[in-house]
Amino acid sequence: MGGKKRKQREAEKTEAEAKNGEDAAPERPKRTLLGWKEKPQEEEENAVSPIFRNKEKVLVTCSRRINFRYRHLMLNVVSLLPHCKKDNKVESKETKGACLNELVELRNCSSCLFFECRKHKDLYLWMSKCPNGPSVKFLVNAVHTMEELKLTGNHLKGSRPILTFSSNFDNNAHWKLLKEMIIQIFGTPKGHQKSKPYHDHVFVFSIVDDHIWFRNYQVSVPHTESDKVSRGSLEKMTLIEVGPRFCLNPIKIFGGSFGGPTLYENPFYVSPNQIRSLEKKKKVNTFVKKVKARTKRRMHELSNPLEPDEFADMWRD
Amino acid sequence: MGVADREVDFSDEDELPQGKMNEDYGSESESESDQEDGHVKLLEPSKNSVYNTDGLLDKLADISWPQNLAWTDKLSVVFEQAQEVDVNDDLARELAFYTQALEGTRQAFEELQKMGVPFLRPSNYYAEMVKSDSHMEKVKGRLLAEKKNIEEAEERKKARDAKKLAKEVQAQKQKERAKQKKEDIESVKKWRKQRQKSGFSGKGDDFPLDFEDGKAFERSSKKRPGVSPGDRSGGKSRFGGKKGMENRMKKKREFRDSKFGSGGKKGMKKQNTAATINDIRDFNKSDSGTKKRKR
Numbered sequence: 001m002g003g004k005k006r007k008q009r010e011a012e013k014t015e016a017e018a019k020n021g022e023d024a025a026p027e028r029p030k031r032t033l034l035g036w037k038e039k040p041q042e043e044e045e046n047a048v049s050p051i052f053r054n055k056e057k058v059l060v061t062c063s064r065r066i067n068f069r070y071r072h073l074m075l076n077v078v079s080l081l082p083h084c085k086k087d088n089k090v091e092s093k094e095t096k097g098a099c100l101n102e103l104v105e106l107r108n109c110s111s112c113l114f115f116e117c118r119k120h121k122d123l124y125l126w127m128s129k130c131p132n133g134p135s136v137k138f139l140v141n142a143v144h145t146m147e148e149l150k151l152t153g154n155h156l157k158g159s160r161p162i163l164t165f166s167s168n169f170d171n172n173a174h175w176k177l178l179k180e181m182i183i184q185i186f187g188t189p190k191g192h193q194k195s196k197p198y199h200d201h202v203f204v205f206s207i208v209d210d211h212i213w214f215r216n217y218q219v220s221v222p223h224t225e226s227d228k229v230s231r232g233s234l235e236k237m238t239l240i241e242v243g244p245r246f247c248l249n250p251i252k253i254f255g256g257s258f259g260g261p262t263l264y265e266n267p268f269y270v271s272p273n274q275i276r277s278l279e280k281k282k283k284v285n286t287f288v289k290k291v292k293a294r295t296k297r298r299m300h301e302l303s304n305p306l307e308p309d310e311f312a313d314m315w316r317d
Numbered sequence: 318m319g320v321a322d323r324e325v326d327f328s329d330e331d332e333l334p335q336g337k338m339n340e341d342y343g344s345e346s347e348s349e350s351d352q353e354d355g356h357v358k359l360l361e362p363s364k365n366s367v368y369n370t371d372g373l374l375d376k377l378a379d380i381s382w383p384q385n386l387a388w389t390d391k392l393s394v395v396f397e398q399a400q401e402v403d404v405n406d407d408l409a410r411e412l413a414f415y416t417q418a419l420e421g422t423r424q425a426f427e428e429l430q431k432m433g434v435p436f437l438r439p440s441n442y443y444a445e446m447v448k449s450d451s452h453m454e455k456v457k458g459r460l461l462a463e464k465k466n467i468e469e470a471e472e473r474k475k476a477r478d479a480k481k482l483a484k485e486v487q488a489q490k491q492k493e494r495a496k497q498k499k500e501d502i503e504s505v506k507k508w509r510k511q512r513q514k515s516g517f518s519g520k521g522d523d524f525p526l527d528f529e530d531g532k533a534f535e536r537s538s539k540k541r542p543g544v545s546p547g548d549r550s551g552g553k554s555r556f557g558g559k560k561g562m563e564n565r566m567k568k569k570r571e572f573r574d575s576k577f578g579s580g581g582k583k584g585m586k587k588q589n590t591a592a593t594i595n596d597i598r599d600f601n602k603s604d605s606g607t608k609k610r611k612r
Contacts, residue, residue: 052383134376149459157445163393164421173373190390198438204418209404217418226435263372267362
């Protein structure tokens, strides 16, 4: 077919050249059933950008030996993201990056959330854009799951969240990058099959103390029509927390997906292992100090002997 | 897999520098000791951390969506935070998040309203929710239980307060009563003294003092039918009025009881002894009575 077309085109060209001499009428582009056969190059570029469609798919998975709290957190995230695919647990070993990349490709996803649990107590969250990066590793703190009874809100499953960011996301390059990644991963694509057309919850991403804090609130507005809210009811709007809650401490940003050159390293980061070892060390130090103090005292006593007490046997008869 | 080739060692970057780092912490351990273990942070930024601004911005440009994308695709709102939030103050922090969410939602709703598409859930739209009904039931149960607990506690507190108040009132009343009694006694004494001074002259007319109710003391005019004026038992005693008779009967009974006994073994009591033989108390008793009469 292609060969045939080319032949045809060549034929037209020669024809056009031949015609050019006779009349200078501009040639109309050839039409097909659905449009023009040949479009000018600039026009094509213009045409591509408006029909950009967000086809984000997120693979959500976790490491083996994750504990229940973190697993529930992962399941909550799954229930919040209608555009995600949940996969089996992945062994958290050194080659997990390659393994995960492969998985993401297999499942036709464009990004990945990987909950990695170490030592049954530390949760790390990998947020990655696949296949060519970047990826971020977070330490997750202060986890509260949706199952907690004090979080009383509820909202539609699959309704598109409104993402609110605190203004300090625009201060630094790495925060900007993180914001973009969060928008792409946590925002539900418009018109996604599983999404619902109404907005009844809001995500909060706020940077406090160099950590990203996440909250999810249900929006309750008194309203009668579905496309209008009066100013008064906007004022009366209240939020009820739905959960989950967590706090992300960025550790590193890599150029590739699950690896690649390090672009950012948190200068303030102390790993939980170090914290624990420090605590242990402190305990060791107490004993060492005690021993040291004791020997010091002994040395002191030896070097400065007490003078013999002249009144020692004054009352002894 | 070009990506796999580029991979650096990312397996355990937090364990690698540990040996080196620990020495640094030795000196810092004292200053860090007072910090909460959840939020331990280096006090000073480490010198050798990577910050590749160009790389970050490059990547941002790589992944970011086209600039002219409609807002509805992103649905992201930026909230201008007025001041720094203190992390360790839980309430202030949560409030900051709440206000951020609230303001953000207001902005977003206004934007959505401008577009004129329906964005609020109609009341008759039912669909699957994030939390199941059974879970929401639990939540409701907990809320109710909490409410009940609060109410009960309040009730208990109220009862306690009421009790305290009642006690106070009671004490007040008793005090008043005691005072009243004292006053009464005082007034009676006064009256007596006055009467003594005037030499018991007046009988009823010059009764000088009145009681509280304005009436001078007087016997109640109520009389029960068939009760004699001197009878204090209120007509209940059988021998009301015949005092002498009653006494005699009583004495006789006592004597007979002592003589014949009432209850206990009777055999020994009924036999005469030297004492009883010499006792002539009841012998010719009527004579003594006649003598009296004669006199």
